[in-house]
Structure formats: C-alpha cells, structure tokens
Amino acid sequence: MTLSNPWFLLALIGCIGLYHLELFATLLNMSALKAEVPDALKGSVTEEEHERTLEYARVSAKFDVLQSSLSLALFGAFWWCGGFGFMDAWLRGWHLDPITNGLGVIGLLFALQSLVSLPFDLYDTFGIEREFGFNKMTVGTFIMDRLKGLFLGVLLGLPLLALLLWLFEKFSLAALYGWLVLSAFSLLMTWLAPRLILPLFYKFQPMKDEALRAAIVKLSQKLAFPIGDVSVVDGSRRSTKGNAFFTGFGATKRIALFDTLIANHSQDEILAVLAHEIGHCKRGHVPKQIALSLAVSGLMFALLHFALHDPRLSAAFGVSHHSIAWGLVFFSIIYSPLSLLLGLISGHTSRKNEFEADAFAKEAMGAEPMVSALTKLSKDHLSNPTPHQFYVFLHYSHPPMLERVAALRA
Ligand SMILES: [Zn+2]
Structure with a gap:
C-alpha cells in the first residue's frame, strides 16, 4: 500500500469522494425541504400530513448518512488492517483450484457485506418503515425473503461467476466473452423474472x-x-x-x-397508471433501457480487460498474490465512481421516459386521472414533494411528482 501505486490512489480518492458527494447531495436535499405545503398540493395534503412527510425525509436522510459513514469506516478499517491479505492467506491455505478459490474469495466477501448491512436492513424495515406505517412484513417473511434470495444467488449467481472466472483463466479475450455471457444472462433474466422469480416472493x-x-x-x-x-x-x-x-x-x-x-385508487386512477405502463411499452422504453445497460456493461468489461491482470491492483489492497477473483473484486471498488457517473445517463433517460409515458396516459385518459393518481401515490408514500435538483440528478429514476403534474397540466 503505497502512494506510488495508481490503483491505491484511485481507490482512496474514489471511496472518499463518493462518500462526500452523497453527503453533499443529502445535505442539499434536506435544505430544500419546505415547511409549508406546496401550492399545487393545497387541498389534497393537510398540514399534519405534510409535517409527517418532512419527518420521514429527515429520518431517512439521517439513517442513510449513518449507514454510509459506518460502512465506509468499516471498509477503511478492514483495508487498513490488512483484512484482504489475511483472507487471501487463509483461503490459499486450503490449496483449492483457482476457480473454487475465486468463488471462496467473492462468496466470503459477499457474506461479510451482507452481515454488515443486515442490522441496517432490519432497522430500516422494522424501525423506520414500521414507525411510519409502511411495513407490513413479519420477521418470518423477512427471514424467508432472505433465504429465498440466498438460494437464488447460489442457484443462478454461483454458476455464472464460476463461468466468468473460468473464461478469465483460459482466454485472453475473456472480457469480450464475459460481456456476451452476462448480456445473454440479463436478457434471459428479464424473461425469467416475472415467470419464475417473482412468484417465489409474491402470490x-x-x-x-x-x-x-x-x-x-x-x-x-x-x-x-x-x-x-x-x-x-x-x-x-x-x-x-x-x-x-x-x-x-x-x-x-x-x-x-x-x-x-x-x-x-379509483378505477380511473388505476386505468391511468395502466395507460402509463402501456405507454412505456408502446414507446419501446424497455428495449432502449436494456440496450443502454448492455452498452454500459460493455464499457465496463473493456476497462476490466486492461485492469484485471495488473498485480498492482491487488497490491493496492494489501494482497500480494494477484488472482482473477481479487482483480474482479478490486476493480469493482475502483469502478464504482465511474459506475455512478454512467448511472446518471440511465437516470436521465429514465426520467425522460417517465414524462413520455405520462404524456401517453394523458392522451388515453386526459390529464386529471393521472394527476390524482400521482398525487395520491406521493401522499401515501410520504414522498418528498420538493427534492433538490442535484439529488434528483444523482438518484431519481422518476421525475419529482410536482414536475410530472406540471407537465401533465401544461
Ligand atoms: Zn413509468
């Protein structure tokens, strides 16, 4: 771990930079909260309901900051104390073949990460969401959901990961093959998810x-x-x-x-929401978003091709024996700021698509059923009616409700 290692510097600046960017966006978002009910909502939202919305926004923001601060501190401590190197030495003691060893590296890190986020998920679901009356989940359902998720991860994720590790062990053009495999897998999943996966969780x-x-x-x-x-x-x-x-x-x-x-919701509101969804289909939004995400993952694999075999990548995180699996793990850390930047493109496209689908619903039903559906959904979800533009730019896949209402009525 030295400052002359470019990967070390990139990772350090990336992690600290991302943390501060998120913090900055959250603070801006909090400063944009308005004590009084916005004009467009007067009549449909009471003072008390609005006060509760503000409270939910503040509690959620505090929780986000706490979670990201503690997660960064734990990650930094693990890195600083040589956690990665220790894990590597321990796993290599088992003398496994490269692919099983690689599955061990990634599986163990995934388990550690899940363990760290579990208390946060529990508090979010049974603390915050319950306090504000959203959560209806029992502890039993929570545990079953986790187990089913784990089962699916092992069933689908493990063979896919093994295949990727094998490709990178064998072929110099593995990044290209990996991209093709992952693209085929995600296309298959868009077909499989509603048929096989959602029925596991919902009736x-x-x-x-x-x-x-x-x-x-x-x-x-x-x-x-x-x-x-x-x-x-x-x-x-x-x-x-x-x-x-x-x-x-x-x-x-x-x-x-x-x-x-x-x-x-009333029948007209439900139909307006349905017309909006049909609008997404009619305007070809789904294939466009899929094409965009395949292009983004193509870029990621291209960068991976150049970074993966550089032993300095592992050295930056205190692992002296470079391997494909460690390369994938550390690349994903270094890639995360770029991933956020690329995510801005799909966020922007997605918000534009929402306006188009709203316009389609307006053509089918007139503006008012969609307006009242949006107002009701926003009220029922305690959505922040005045998020800061920068926060929307970073995180929102849908435009803020008031902007959608204004566009519908324009
Ligand atoms: Zn939509």
Missing part, C-alpha cells in the same frame, strides 16, 4: 373484480395493446407502498396490479 391471483377487469380489457383494446391475463399481487403482505404496478410486460403481456394500488 399472483386472478382478478376477481369483474368491473375493473372489463374496464382494463376495454382500455387495452382501445390502445391496441392485447393482454393475456390480469392478476392481483399480494404486495400488502410486505408494505403498504404499492409502487410497482405491473410485471411481465414484453412478450408475456401479463398485467399484475398490486392489491395496495387497487385498494387505494
């Missing part, structure tokens, strides 16, 4: 409300968007937040509404 049931079903079918015919079945998802078992509306778009055209959405 899908046929919609019983015949009037609503008929209205949905009528709307989809009007918009020339043929649909298969319409089902209801038991989102209420986990959270009162009904923010994911439909799944399995694309080839399946299977519409699934969260029960929380149905319970809290």
Whole structure:
C-alpha cells in the first residue's frame, strides 16, 4: 500500500469522494425541504400530513448518512488492517483450484457485506418503515425473503461467476466473452423474472373484480395493446407502498396490479397508471433501457480487460498474490465512481421516459386521472414533494411528482 501505486490512489480518492458527494447531495436535499405545503398540493395534503412527510425525509436522510459513514469506516478499517491479505492467506491455505478459490474469495466477501448491512436492513424495515406505517412484513417473511434470495444467488449467481472466472483463466479475450455471457444472462433474466422469480416472493391471483377487469380489457383494446391475463399481487403482505404496478410486460403481456394500488385508487386512477405502463411499452422504453445497460456493461468489461491482470491492483489492497477473483473484486471498488457517473445517463433517460409515458396516459385518459393518481401515490408514500435538483440528478429514476403534474397540466 503505497502512494506510488495508481490503483491505491484511485481507490482512496474514489471511496472518499463518493462518500462526500452523497453527503453533499443529502445535505442539499434536506435544505430544500419546505415547511409549508406546496401550492399545487393545497387541498389534497393537510398540514399534519405534510409535517409527517418532512419527518420521514429527515429520518431517512439521517439513517442513510449513518449507514454510509459506518460502512465506509468499516471498509477503511478492514483495508487498513490488512483484512484482504489475511483472507487471501487463509483461503490459499486450503490449496483449492483457482476457480473454487475465486468463488471462496467473492462468496466470503459477499457474506461479510451482507452481515454488515443486515442490522441496517432490519432497522430500516422494522424501525423506520414500521414507525411510519409502511411495513407490513413479519420477521418470518423477512427471514424467508432472505433465504429465498440466498438460494437464488447460489442457484443462478454461483454458476455464472464460476463461468466468468473460468473464461478469465483460459482466454485472453475473456472480457469480450464475459460481456456476451452476462448480456445473454440479463436478457434471459428479464424473461425469467416475472415467470419464475417473482412468484417465489409474491402470490399472483386472478382478478376477481369483474368491473375493473372489463374496464382494463376495454382500455387495452382501445390502445391496441392485447393482454393475456390480469392478476392481483399480494404486495400488502410486505408494505403498504404499492409502487410497482405491473410485471411481465414484453412478450408475456401479463398485467399484475398490486392489491395496495387497487385498494387505494379509483378505477380511473388505476386505468391511468395502466395507460402509463402501456405507454412505456408502446414507446419501446424497455428495449432502449436494456440496450443502454448492455452498452454500459460493455464499457465496463473493456476497462476490466486492461485492469484485471495488473498485480498492482491487488497490491493496492494489501494482497500480494494477484488472482482473477481479487482483480474482479478490486476493480469493482475502483469502478464504482465511474459506475455512478454512467448511472446518471440511465437516470436521465429514465426520467425522460417517465414524462413520455405520462404524456401517453394523458392522451388515453386526459390529464386529471393521472394527476390524482400521482398525487395520491406521493401522499401515501410520504414522498418528498420538493427534492433538490442535484439529488434528483444523482438518484431519481422518476421525475419529482410536482414536475410530472406540471407537465401533465401544461
Ligand atoms: Zn413509468
């Protein structure tokens, strides 16, 4: 670990820089909170409800800062005390083949990271989200979700990781093959997720409300968007937040509404939200976002190609025996600031797509059902009505609600 190692400097500046950038954005966001109810919400949001929104924003921001500070401190301490080198020596003592050893390195680090974030996840779910009335999850569901996630990770992630390690051990053009493999895998997952993975976590049931079903079918015919079945998802078992509306778009055209959405919204509002989702499909947003993410991962693999075999990469983190697995781990740390920058492009595209889908819903239904659906969702989720522009630029995949309402009414 010396200052003459460029990877060491990059990692140090990257980690500290990212932390301060996030802190700065959060502080700006807090300073943009307004004590009085914004004009556009007067009449639909009371003073007390607005006060609760501000409180939720402050509590969440404090929690984020605490989590990122403690995580950075722990990561720094682990790095400084030679944790990576110690882990490497211990694993090499087992005399495993390179691929099993690599799976050990990445699996162990993943387990450590999950262990560190577990208390934060528990406090977030059963402290903050429960206090504000969102969490409906029992400890049993929380544990089962974790176990299912772990099972899926082992079932899907482990073979994929082993394949990537093998490619990098064998071929000089492994970065290209790796990119192709990962692209094929993510395309497969967009097809598999609604069919196999979501049903592991949620229960899908046929919609019983015949009037609503008929209205949905009528709307989809009007918009020339043929649909298969319409089902209801038991989102209420986990959270009162009904923010994911439909799944399995694309080839399946299977519409699934969260029960929380149905319970809290009028028929016109539900149809407007559905028209918005159909707008995403009709404007080809999903394939565009997938193409963008494949391009971004292509760039990542290209950079990986140049960095992976440099032993100074491992030396920067106190590991004297460079390997493919350590190279992947340390590259991912060095890559994270660039990943944030590239994420800004997809965030910007995503916000632009939301405006387009809103405009589509307006064409189908008029502006008001969408406006009232957005206002209600924002109110029910205690969404910050006045986030700072810089925070939106960094983190928001959807434009702030007031901007969407203004665009709908324009
Ligand atoms: Zn959308």
